[in-house]
Amino acid sequence: MPTPTDLGLPETPAFRHEVDAETELELYRSMERLRRFEKRAYDLFLQSLVKGTSHLSLGQEAIAAAFGASMRPDDWTFATYRGHAHTLARGVAMEPIMAELLGRSTGLMAGKGGSMHLTSVEHGVMGSYAIIGAHLTIANGAAWSAKLRGTDQVAVCFFGDGTTNIGAFHEALNLAATWKLPVVFVCENNQWMEYTPIGSVTAVPRPAADRAAAYGLEPVVVDGNDATAMYAAARDALRHARSGHGPVLIEALTYRHGGHSRADPAKYRPAEEVEPWLLRDPLVTYRAHLLRKGVEEGVLKGIDEDVLREVDDATEAARNAPEPDLTLIERDVWADGSSAWRN
Amino acid sequence: MTLMTYRDAVARGIAQELERDDRVVFLGEDVGAAGGVFKATGGLLERFGPLRVADTPISEQAILGAAMGAAMTGLRPIAEIMFSDFLAVCWDLVANEIAKTRYMTNGQISLPLVIRTGNGGGLRFGAQHSQSLENWAMAVPGLKVVAPSTPEDVVGLLAAAVRDPDPVMFFEHKGLYPTKGEVPDGEIVDTLGTAKVRRRGTDCTILALAAMVPRALKAADALAAAGVNATVVDVRSLVPLDTATILDAVARTGQLFTVEENPRLCGWGAEIVSVVVEEIWDDLDGPPIRITTPHVPLPSSDTLEDATIPSVTRIVDTVRKVME
Numbered sequence: 001m002p003t004p005t006d007l008g009l010p011e012t013p014a015f016r017h018e019v020d021a022e023t024e025l026e027l028y029r030s031m032e033r034l035r036r037f038e039k040r041a042y043d044l045f046l047q048s049l050v051k052g053t054s055h056l057s058l059g060q061e062a063i064a065a066a067f068g069a070s071m072r073p074d075d076w077t078f079a080t081y082r083g084h085a086h087t088l089a090r091g092v093a094m095e096p097i098m099a100e101l102l103g104r105s106t107g108l109m110a111g112k113g114g115s116m117h118l119t120s121v122e123h124g125v126m127g128s129y130a131i132i133g134a135h136l137t138i139a140n141g142a143a144w145s146a147k148l149r150g151t152d153q154v155a156v157c158f159f160g161d162g163t164t165n166i167g168a169f170h171e172a173l174n175l176a177a178t179w180k181l182p183v184v185f186v187c188e189n190n191q192w193m194e195y196t197p198i199g200s201v202t203a204v205p206r207p208a209a210d211r212a213a214a215y216g217l218e219p220v221v222v223d224g225n226d227a228t229a230m231y232a233a234a235r236d237a238l239r240h241a242r243s244g245h246g247p248v249l250i251e252a253l254t255y256r257h258g259g260h261s262r263a264d265p266a267k268y269r270p271a272e273e274v275e276p277w278l279l280r281d282p283l284v285t286y287r288a289h290l291l292r293k294g295v296e297e298g299v300l301k302g303i304d305e306d307v308l309r310e311v312d313d314a315t316e317a318a319r320n321a322p323e324p325d326l327t328l329i330e331r332d333v334w335a336d337g338s339s340a341w342r343n
Numbered sequence: 344m345t346l347m348t349y350r351d352a353v354a355r356g357i358a359q360e361l362e363r364d365d366r367v368v369f370l371g372e373d374v375g376a377a378g379g380v381f382k383a384t385g386g387l388l389e390r391f392g393p394l395r396v397a398d399t400p401i402s403e404q405a406i407l408g409a410a411m412g413a414a415m416t417g418l419r420p421i422a423e424i425m426f427s428d429f430l431a432v433c434w435d436l437v438a439n440e441i442a443k444t445r446y447m448t449n450g451q452i453s454l455p456l457v458i459r460t461g462n463g464g465g466l467r468f469g470a471q472h473s474q475s476l477e478n479w480a481m482a483v484p485g486l487k488v489v490a491p492s493t494p495e496d497v498v499g500l501l502a503a504a505v506r507d508p509d510p511v512m513f514f515e516h517k518g519l520y521p522t523k524g525e526v527p528d529g530e531i532v533d534t535l536g537t538a539k540v541r542r543r544g545t546d547c548t549i550l551a552l553a554a555m556v557p558r559a560l561k562a563a564d565a566l567a568a569a570g571v572n573a574t575v576v577d578v579r580s581l582v583p584l585d586t587a588t589i590l591d592a593v594a595r596t597g598q599l600f601t602v603e604e605n606p607r608l609c610g611w612g613a614e615i616v617s618v619v620v621e622e623i624w625d626d627l628d629g630p631p632i633r634i635t636t637p638h639v640p641l642p643s644s645d646t647l648e649d650a651t652i653p654s655v656t657r658i659v660d661t662v663r664k665v666m667e
Contacts, residue, residue, distance in 0.1 A: 076416070108449075109447065109448055109449040109451070110449045112446060112447060112448075112449045113447045113448060113449065117447045117448070119447070119448040119451050119452065120451070121448075121451045121452060126412075126415060126416075126452070127444065127448065127452070129440065131435050131439050131440070133404075134404070134408060134435050134436060134439070134440050135408075135440075136408070137404050137405045137407070137408020137409060137411075137412070137436070138408045138409075138411050138412040138415075138436075138440065139408075139412060140405065140408055140409050140412055141408055141409040141410060141411050141412020141413040141414070141415070141416070141420075142412040142413070142415065142416045143412070144409055144412065144413050144418075145412065145413040145416040145417055145418045146416070148368065148394055148395075148413075148418065149417060149418070155412070167404065168404045168405070168408070168435075171400070171402035171404045171405035171408075172404075172405055172408065174400060174402065174405070175399065175400065175402060175405040175409065178400070179397075328449075331450070332445055332446050332449060332450040333445065333446050333484050333485050334445070334485075334508075334509050335445065335453050335455075335508035335509050336508075337450070339484065340583065341484075341582050341583055341584060342583060342584040342585075342586040342618070343536065343583065343584070343585060343586050343587050
């Protein structure tokens with residue numbers, strides 16, 4: 001087992017964390033849901049049932065699970081095109097997400113959004129954005145609205161390491177800091193910017209945290225494969241933002257097990273880099289951690305079986321759902337439901 | 344009625360909506376303390392405070408992102424992009440994010456927001472501060488596109504834009520800021536998607552937008568002296584488009600001219616001509632004629648810029664040549 005230091009992870013956890021046993025089981029269940037759902041999505045892609053493209057976050061589950069468990073129901077999530085996990089982690093059911101990936105009428109957006117645009121306003125999932133960087137600025141707007149309306153909601157915005165080199169990242173951080181907005185920026189540094197190692201195209205070693213300092217933010221680096229550490233980091237960041245102290249940026253170090261998107265076998269990565277990260281798979285290590293703490297094997301097995309049943313049911317329901325009605329094509333460009341541009 | 348400039352009408356329109364609805368907020372570069380680079384937003388900061396009239400950094404993506412996020416969570420933002428040319432640096436927010444969100448989310452998210460911007464040439468600013476870019480916005484599904492030509496329309500259409508549940512691109516013409524007009528007192532709310540017949544004539548119809556409207560009207564006066572009686576329609580709104588008023592005017596006169604301050608290719612006039620040809624081919628006495636700038640970036644010098652943008656003389660000459 002590689003040590004955290006071997007992988008460039010922080011030597012000591014950024015947060016001293018005590019998390020109760022119930023929350024730890026919840027984190028395990030959540031990660032298991034994200035993992036099994038995405039593995040199934042990949043299987044369905046291989047069967048040509050999931051179309052287009054999809055971006056999986058296998059290996060990164062601890063981050064989404066930690067925020068899902070620590071956010072308030074009225075907080076907002078802003079996700080990227082790699083957003084299945086963040087959407088599921090806010091409590092959205094599997095079935096409408098699976099149906100959306102299959103382009104069916106029962107999909108979360110009735111087949112009009114697809115894998116990269118999952119949105120569930122009732123769960124605070126305010127969209128998954130497929131152009132790098134834009135949604136950091138949009139999350140600011142939600143946070144600004146919370147501040148102006150005097151609510152204490154927080155906007156949480158997830159993005160990848162590649163985003164840190166785009167202008168919108170810098171515009172967003174500067175505005176959030178100067179306006180003291182209740183927003184938590186979460187960089188999921190999975191080491192690879194699409195097909196290129198982030199370090200080879202970035203001037204600083206920690207692409208998000210090192211830049212955060214330039215905007216007056218405390219750089220926070222967390223082991224993104226340790227669900228408990230992530231949970232503590234999320235909880236502290238949300239508390240900070242909610243109490244009016246302005247934005248927080250977390251750089252969570254992790255690793256994506258697969259390629260950038262479904263068509264990418266990720267052969268460009270050296271085995272000596274991949275293997276130690278696979279050994280630190282957040283689910284495998286968390287399972288071992290829970291067993292060590294005295295959780296019975298049967299309890300975890302029970303969770304695994306529940307989740308598998310949930311994925312099977314969602315798959316079955318999505319596959320049997322009808323195709324979307326063609327009237328949807330011209331619906332909902334405008335708030336009156338139409339797409340009419342002339343009288 | 345009060346006689347006021349187009350510039351003052353902008354501030355009056357924004358103030359009217361800030362006053363009426365607590366959810367309305369206004370943000371942009373230099374809009375507050377400085378009163379706007381065109382002095383069109385003076386006094387708003389003093390009246391409504393920095394929380395609702397927010398000065399931003401020079402960060403167009405951050406401005407429109409903030410407007411979008413605020414709109415989806417209960418506010419009704421008015422965002423200023425100082426010169427319409429700068430829309431290019433935040434076009435992702437305009438075209439990929441703001442325009443598409445309602446559709447992609449299957450109606451889950453509404454974006455009631457207004458993007459105001461200084462559009463158009465004639466001030467010798469050169470090709471990066473002078474473009475007329477309403478065509479760009481018109482081509483993107485999900486954006487309403489408005490371009491007023493009078494102070495009264497500025498107030499009324501701005502109010503309608505703020506109250507509209509969809510994103511509206513509001514193109515103010517920089518050359519019109521100092522022009523004056525009568526504005527009714529009290530609250531004014533106009534209707535998006537309505538054109539206005541500014542002058543009635545029997546021989547031909549001239550369609551114009553924004554700064555081309557006063558030129559078309561001057562041209563029509565000159566043409567009348569020469570025996571050609573023109574109807575002039577102020578299009579006002581490209582999306583939604585008031586096809587009914589336009590078709591009615593063209594059908595009555597049989598001959599259509601469009602006057603556009605944008606490069607010729609894919610100008611809005613082409614779209615309207617296509618609608619006219621499809622719908623009332625039999626009522627036309629001849630092919631519709633488009634008067635546009637050539638397909639060039641705008642030059643800066645007095646002589647060159649004046650010769651590029653359609654002038655009163657060019658409108659008169661073109662119409663006379665066809666009508667004789």
